[in-house]
Amino acid sequence: MQWAHVFKTRGDTIEFKQIPVGKPGPDEVLVQVEYSGVCHTDLHAWKGGHEGVGLVAAFGSQVNDLRIGDLVGIQWINRTCGICEFCSTGNQPLCPKLQLSGYMVDGTFQQYCICKADNAVRIPSGISLEAAAPVLCAGITVYKALKESNVQPGQTIAIVGAGGGLGSLACQYAKACGHKVLALSSGTAKRGMCLYDLGADYFVDYKSSNVTEEVKSITGGGPHAVMIVASIEEPFHQATQYVRPGGTIVAVGLPPGKLSTNIFAMVTQKINIKGSYVGNRYETEEALAILIRAGISVQYNVVDFAELPNIYDQMEKGQMKGRVVLKVGKTPSQGPERLSSLCRDLHINNSKQHHDIPGNLVPKSLERAIDRAGGDFRSDTVTVPTESVMQAIVNASTFGDDIYDEEGDAAVNAFQDKIKALTGKEAALFVLSGTQGNQICLRTHLQQPPHTILLDYRAHVQVWETGAIPVMSQATVTGIEPKNGVHLTLDDVRDRIVEEGNFHFSPTRIVSLENTLSGCILPLKDAREISNHVRSIRVPPGRSRIAMHLDGARLLEGVTAERVTLKEYLDCFDSASICLSKGCGAPMGSVIVGSKEFIDRAKWFRKMFGGATRQTGMMAAAASAALDHCLPLLPKVHALTRRVADYLHRIGYEFLLPVNTNMIVIDLKKTGIRAENLVSYGKRHGLLIFPSGRLVFHHQISEDGVSRLQRALLELITDEKRV
Numbered sequence: 001m002q003w004a005h006v007f008k009t010r011g012d013t014i015e016f017k018q019i020p021v022g023k024p025g026p027d028e029v030l031v032q033v034e035y036s037g038v039c040h041t042d043l044h045a046w047k048g049g050h051e052g053v054g055l056v057a058a059f060g061s062q063v064n065d066l067r068i069g070d071l072v073g074i075q076w077i078n079r080t081c082g083i084c085e086f087c088s089t090g091n092q093p094l095c096p097k098l099q100l101s102g103y104m105v106d107g108t109f110q111q112y113c114i115c116k117a118d119n120a121v122r123i124p125s126g127i128s129l130e131a132a133a134p135v136l137c138a139g140i141t142v143y144k145a146l147k148e149s150n151v152q153p154g155q156t157i158a159i160v161g162a163g164g165g166l167g168s169l170a171c172q173y174a175k176a177c178g179h180k181v182l183a184l185s186s187g188t189a190k191r192g193m194c195l196y197d198l199g200a201d202y203f204v205d206y207k208s209s210n211v212t213e214e215v216k217s218i219t220g221g222g223p224h225a226v227m228i229v230a231s232i233e234e235p236f237h238q239a240t241q242y243v244r245p246g247g248t249i250v251a252v253g254l255p256p257g258k259l260s261t262n263i264f265a266m267v268t269q270k271i272n273i274k275g276s277y278v279g280n281r282y283e284t285e286e287a288l289a290i291l292i293r294a295g296i297s298v299q300y301n302v303v304d305f306a307e308l309p310n311i312y313d314q315m316e317k318g319q320m321k322g323r324v325v326l327k328v329g330k331t332p333s334q335g336p337e338r339l340s341s342l343c344r345d346l347h348i349n350n351s352k353q354h355h356d357i358p359g360n361l362v363p364k365s366l367e368r369a370i371d372r373a374g375g376d377f378r379s380d381t382v383t384v385p386t387e388s389v390m391q392a393i394v395n396a397s398t399f400g401d402d403i404y405d406e407e408g409d410a411a412v413n414a415f416q417d418k419i420k421a422l423t424g425k426e427a428a429l430f431v432l433s434g435t436q437g438n439q440i441c442l443r444t445h446l447q448q449p450p451h452t453i454l455l456d457y458r459a460h461v462q463v464w465e466t467g468a469i470p471v472m473s474q475a476t477v478t479g480i481e482p483k484n485g486v487h488l489t490l491d492d493v494r495d496r497i498v499e500e501g502n503f504h505f506s507p508t509r510i511v512s513l514e515n516t517l518s519g520c521i522l523p524l525k526d527a528r529e530i531s532n533h534v535r536s537i538r539v540p541p542g543r544s545r546i547a548m549h550l551d552g553a554r555l556l557e558g559v560t561a562e563r564v565t566l567k568e569y570l571d572c573f574d575s576a577s578i579c580l581s582k583g584c585g586a587p588m589g590s591v592i593v594g595s596k597e598f599i600d601r602a603k604w605f606r607k608m609f610g611g612a613t614r615q616t617g618m619m620a621a622a623a624s625a626a627l628d629h630c631l632p633l634l635p636k637v638h639a640l641t642r643r644v645a646d647y648l649h650r651i652g653y654e655f656l657l658p659v660n661t662n663m664i665v666i667d668l669k670k671t672g673i674r675a676e677n678l679v680s681y682g683k684r685h686g687l688l689i690f691p692s693g694r695l696v697f698h699h700q701i702s703e704d705g706v707s708r709l710q711r712a713l714l715e716l717i718t719d720e721k722r723v
Contacts, residue, residue: 004110005308007048014309021112026060029117031072036108037133037300038311038324041076048102049109050076051136053129054328056120063117071129073121074113075136076278078105082118092119092280109308111328121284125632126292130325134298135288137278138323142170142229143287144279145250146177149225153178158215158223160206160239161230161253162198163190165323169296170227171198173287175643176294182215182223184235196714197297197707199647206235215242222247229253237261240271248272295639297703300325366390374702376688377695377709380554380662383585384700389625396621403612411617415624419591423576424567427599429592430620432611434553435465437577437590440609442473442510444594444602445547445575449474450506452498456488457481459514461551472609476506486657487522488513490529500540509544514551515558515569518656518694519663524564524572531572550576553590557583557661560634574598583634583662585699586626589619633699637662640706641697647710652717656693666693672720685712 001018024030037051052074056066066072079099080087086094101107101115123132151157157174161167163185171194174181183194184206194200202218204211216222222244228235231253239249240261249271251259259273266273279287290296300323303311311324369384376382385393400409407413412430419428431437438461442453453469455462457479461469469475480496482488493511500507511534515522527550534546550573552558559569570576575594580586592602606612613619638661645659654670657663668675675691682689685708689695695709 002111003305005049014312016306016308019110022106022114024058024060024114026062027117028060028114029056029063029066029072029120030058031055031074031113031115031120032057033074033108033111033113033328035130035133035302036326036328037137038308038315038326039137040315041137048107049113050074050078050101050103050107051133051325052101052108052113052328053123053132053136054113057112059117066117066120071123073123073132073136073284074101074108074115075119075121075140075281075284076100076103077119077280078107079116079119090280090282093277108328109326119281121281121288124285124288124292126635127288130300130302130327131298132288133325134300134323135291136284138166139169139173139287139291139296139298140279140284141252141276142166142227143173143290144283145227145229145252145276146170146173146179147279147283148274148276149227149248149250151179151225151248154180155224156180156182156201156219158182158184158219158226158239158243159200160184160226160228160235162194162200162203163187164229165299166229166252168193168198168299170229171200172294172296173290174227175199176290176296182219184211184215192711196647196710197703199643201650206230206238211238212242219244221245224248225250227252233259240266240273243271245269245271248274251275292636293639295636295643299323302327305329370700371702372688373698373700375686375705375708377682377697377701377705378688378690379696380582380585380698382688383581383698385587385622386585386626386629388629389585389587389622392621392625393618396618399615399617401614402616403607403614409615409617409620411624412620415620416591418624418627419578419593422566423570423578423593425570425576425593426596427594429599429602429606430616430623431577431590431592431606432588432613434460434551434577434579434582434590435468436606436609436611437579437592438465438512438549438551439468439472440602440605440611441549441575441577441592441594442469442475442512443605444598445510445544445549446473446475447509447544450476451509452476452478452506453510453512454478454480454493454496454508455512456514456517458517459512459551460517460553461512461514475509478508486520487517487526488530489526490533493530494533497534497537497546499537500543508546510547510549512549512551513573514553516554516661516663518665519554519557519659519661519696520657521558521562521660524562524569527569527572547575548573552576553579554582554661556631557634557638560631561638561661580623580626583630583637583698584623584626585630586623587619589623591623630699634662637697637699637701640701644695644697644706644710648713651714652721653713662697664695664697666695668693671717673716674720677716677720681712681716682709685709687712 002021004019006015031054033052033054036049056070078101080092080095081097099105157179159170162183181200182202183200186205186207191203194203204214222242224247226239226243226249229252236259302325305326305328396411402409416428453475480492498505498508531548577592580589641662645664654667656665656667679691
């Protein structure tokens with residue numbers, strides 16, 4: 001049996017009761033619904049639900065490409081014939097045998113829902129299920145309309161109703177697809193939101209007395225396309241007057257009334273007017289992929305499953321603000337408690353919910369810390385534990401002594417085994433910090449002096465680790481400036497290596513590289529070329545070859561952005577130190593990897609350097625949970641960083657380095673910004689920023705934090721140019 005909202009005929013009261021779980025047919029899939037969006041279409045059509053996401057619970061005998069536990073979504077299109085002219089040309093919404101979720105067949109307001117397997121949307125990694133739900137309707141609606149407009153990259157599309165729920169998504173999708181956006185809405189607040197938060201290029205108030213003239217003037221003759229998501233009639237008439245000759249008007253909103261236009265002008269100006277409906281499964285998957293890549297913001301409220309009748313009541317009274325997502329799950333509480341306030345999902349989860357943690361282990365102080373992290377751009381070390389990390393600490397009941405116990409602590413061992421599997425290295429060792437990890441690795445590689453370490457002159461191990469190399473390893477350092485200004489290449493390294501044979505110089509014993517450095521990737525190609533060359537250098541008999549070490553403080557950011565695997569990248573290195581408190585969001589710690597012989601020796605130096613800890617299991621468990629939570633979020637963090645960089649560049653900021661991952665480094669001199677003002681303007685908006693000009697993004701940066709950052713930097717550059 002399962003819980004469901006049952007509604008038999010229009011006008012009946014919705015019943016929340018238990019009903020049997022259906023059995024999927026040969027070509028169908030049964031989905032255990034975790035979240036379901038609530039759309040106004042549900043209210044006006046049948047109240048059945050068509051924005052459900054969850055896990056595959058069962059499937060029919062003819063289903064070959066889905067497995068139990070796969071994440072899928074059920075949207076408006078539940079079943080089609082699959083063979084008609086519309087289905088065969090990708091126009092499934094026009095199929096004459098179309099069956100609609102929650103309207104013609106039972107929808108997603110139940111714990112288990114059935115749909116045809118071919119129409120089940122595959123939910124990619126990198127997006128939370130509750131954020132994916134609204135995309136199955138609102139997101140695909142505007143993305144499909146964008147495709148129907150035929151607007152090309154670089155051309156301008158006008159979004160009418162840009163300040164609403166659909167409009168805000170439409171603006172972001174249009175920018176993600178490379179279009180210029182003219183936002184039409186009304187009011188000062190909407191203007192600020194469209195220009196600063198949504199990235200629109202232009203704004204016009206559609207209540208203005210001379211809308212047509214303003215639009216034509218701003219766009220140089222009119223937008224190439226117009227998407228109307230507003231639900232009032234007047235903007236439809238306005239669009240026919242200002243759209244560019246040969247342009248397209250796409251109607252999405254459904255206001256009462258009729259559209260009338262000057263047919264002569266429409267024909268002679270070759271204006272296309274068309275309606276747009278939802279997209280098919282593949283277009284929905286495209287929309288999800290673009291949303292993740294571009295860091296598009298989805299706004300929604302999560303409420304308890306049992307609250308649906310109250311939600312409909314608010315909708316009918318016009319009191320509903322924002323979009324609602326029901327938390328369905330296996331065991332609904334049947335209570336009226338609201339689970340969360342408005343979530344702004346950048347696919348960076350800032351949830352404050354703590355109802356799953358026994359004893360309410362997320363105190364108010366941690367909630368405040370999460371809020372603070374949402375506007376802290378100093379570093380990605382400023383993140384605080386998530387719910388899953390706190391839960392992992394509670395559940396880490398191993399409490400072994402990692403020094404005295406012969407086998408060590410079970411949680412630490414499990415984490416080290418996890419890292420070994422990820423990196424492909426023989427052994428891993430949990431250490432207290434990135435600095436400790438780097439210095440242990442360097443000291444472990446080195447034997448009797450003299451010896452030299454070759455590295456980028458900006459490298460963390462040299463500049464930011466308190467002069468540890470000469471103190472702890474008795475090594476000199478050869479710093480190299482990359483000729484391309486971004487990262488080292490073989491051309492930089494080849495002639496700076498000191499081989500043995502000349503007693504006037506300390507021979508090079510280690511080449512230490514860093515990925516990322518100031519957010520810039522050291523590409524696999526260059527790392528591999530340097531490594532191959534270094535490993536080809538002959539050394540005297542009985543001496544170890546030159547070692548390759550990687551300061552991988554933000555290695556996970558680098559390989560994610562470059563789309564290579566950790567194993568591929570670390571094949572180039574004999575050792576690496578991977579920080580867990582930066583992009584990973586762990587409370588503390590790093591992990592070093594290498595051969596078993598190397599790690600056995602490193603344990604000795606870890607003890608010497610004060611890194612032999614006792615009940616480390618809870619910290620290792622926290623690091624493991626943080627890794628699981630944050631790794632899927634990194635593409636979204638990078639997309640958000642690029643989005644803000646694009647905005648800053650558009651308003652006049654120059655950058656010192658390319659924006660590859662999660663950092664923007666402002667060139668203060670070229671931009672004409674004083675460092676102290678960068679800090680003070682940030683503080684004025686409740687933000688934390690370093691005076692160096694480096695802005696660091698992480699998984700707890702909030703949409704509100706981004707909005708305040710953009711406003712602060714717009715004010716700053718505007719004021720500086722006035723001086």
